[in-house]
Amino acid sequence: ALIRVESNGNAAAVGDSGKAFGILQIHAITVAEANRLSGKHFTHREMFDPIKARAVAEIVLSHYSKHISKTTGRDATNKELAFIWNGGGAAWKRVANPMADTKQKNLENYWNKVAKAL
Numbered sequence: 001a002l003i004r005v006e007s008n009g010n011a012a013a014v015g016d017s018g019k020a021f022g023i024l025q026i027h028a029i030t031v032a033e034a035n036r037l038s039g040k041h042f043t044h045r046e047m048f049d050p051i052k053a054r055a056v057a058e059i060v061l062s063h064y065s066k067h068i069s070k071t072t073g074r075d076a077t078n079k080e081l082a083f084i085w086n087g088g089g090a091a092w093k094r095v096a097n098p099m100a101d102t103k104q105k106n107l108e109n110y111w112n113k114v115a116k117a118l
Helices: 002-006 028-038 050-072 078-087 102-117
Strands: none
Touching: 002 102, 028 050, 050 078, 078 102
16 A cells, blocks of 8 residues: 555656655665664665565564554554654654644545555
């Protein structure tokens, strides 16, 4: 669903004014986070490779899923994972504790697209 929303499966996709690459529209900061978490050495340019892009997404989402499990005692929901992917590692907290701001509105809009793609 994330791939469908982000690029519709286009591995050559470039978005966000040239800052997001590949099927999952990955930014350099997300690559850096995945490398920090895993000890790997992915480059931002490698995010045009669907296998490497999926690996980066799996590293990031897996890390925060474990954090959610430790914090809440349950598995992450699809909505929490979508919030993380779109809004960063702590964005999952906004599912249970929404805020009346633009970021919340953007996360909810993103989730609606992901939910539809599911």
